[in-house]
Amino acid sequence: MKPIVDGIEAQYGEQLVVLRVDVTTPAGRAVGREFGFQYTPTFIFFDANGQEAWRSVGSLDEAQIFRSMEP
Secondary structure, three states, X not given: OHHHHHHHHHHHOOOOOOOOOOOXXXXXXXXXXXXXXXXXXXXXXXXXXXXXXXXXXXXXOHHHHHHHHOO
């Protein structure tokens, strides 16, 4: 998963923010509770207004990310 996320971050770094959360830390567990993480990895994509657009658990659909970045 890391190579895919790194590639997306490299390609779209000026258009999006990638935030990695370590759910084994107290702060990471708090974020996980706030956003309802039940499994790892969990990927959440937010729109420009900060609203959750979609989420993926376990795997990441690279094509869905690219479609989400289209105007």
